[in-house]
Amino acid sequence: MTDIPLSTWAAMAEIIGAGSIITGLLVVLFQIRQFRVQQRNAVAINLAQTFYSPDLAQALSLMQNVPDGISLAEIRARGPEYEQAAITVCTSFETMGLLVHEKIAPMGLVLDLAGGIVSTMSRKLARWQEDLREEQQQPSWGEWFEWLGDQARAIKHEQPPAHIRLDQGAGGS
Incomplete structure (x- = not known):
C-alpha cells in the first residue's frame, strides 16, 4: 500500500x-x-400588528381625551364604550409588558413602538386600575401594563424622542 x-x-x-x-x-x-x-x-412584526387593530385604535382615540388619573366611576359615567376602551388599552399593553419582562420582546423595541403611548395611557388609567383592583379584589389586575408604563416613563425621560434625537444626529454630521 x-x-x-x-x-x-x-x-x-x-x-x-x-x-x-x-x-x-x-x-x-x-x-x-x-x-x-x-x-x-417575528415578535417585532406581531407587536407592530397590534397597532393595526381597529379596536385598539378606537380605544386609544377615546382614552386620549380623558384626564390623567381618571377613576373607575368617572370612566363608567362616560359610558360603556369608555370602560371597554380602558380594558382594551390595559390588556393590549399588559401583553406587551409581560413579553418584555420575560425577555421575549426587547424593551427598546417595545418603547420605540409604543413608549409614548404606554407612558401616557398608564398615567391616565392609573387611578382606574387601582379602583378596579379594589373592586375586583385582584391586586394583580393590569400589573404588567403598570410595570411597562413605569419603565416607559423612566426611560422616556432619560432620552429625547426619536424625531428630536435623530434630527440632532443628522444635524451634527
Whole structure:
C-alpha cells in the first residue's frame, strides 16, 4: 500500500473527526443565532400588528381625551364604550409588558413602538386600575401594563424622542 504507518492514519482520522465536531458546533451556534434573530423579528412584526387593530385604535382615540388619573366611576359615567376602551388599552399593553419582562420582546423595541403611548395611557388609567383592583379584589389586575408604563416613563425621560434625537444626529454630521 503506502509507507504511512497505521498510527499516522489513526491520528489523521482523529484530527478530521475533531474538525468535523468543531464545524458542527459552529454551524449549530450560527443556527441558534439565526433562530434568535428570526424570533425577535417575528415578535417585532406581531407587536407592530397590534397597532393595526381597529379596536385598539378606537380605544386609544377615546382614552386620549380623558384626564390623567381618571377613576373607575368617572370612566363608567362616560359610558360603556369608555370602560371597554380602558380594558382594551390595559390588556393590549399588559401583553406587551409581560413579553418584555420575560425577555421575549426587547424593551427598546417595545418603547420605540409604543413608549409614548404606554407612558401616557398608564398615567391616565392609573387611578382606574387601582379602583378596579379594589373592586375586583385582584391586586394583580393590569400589573404588567403598570410595570411597562413605569419603565416607559423612566426611560422616556432619560432620552429625547426619536424625531428630536435623530434630527440632532443628522444635524451634527
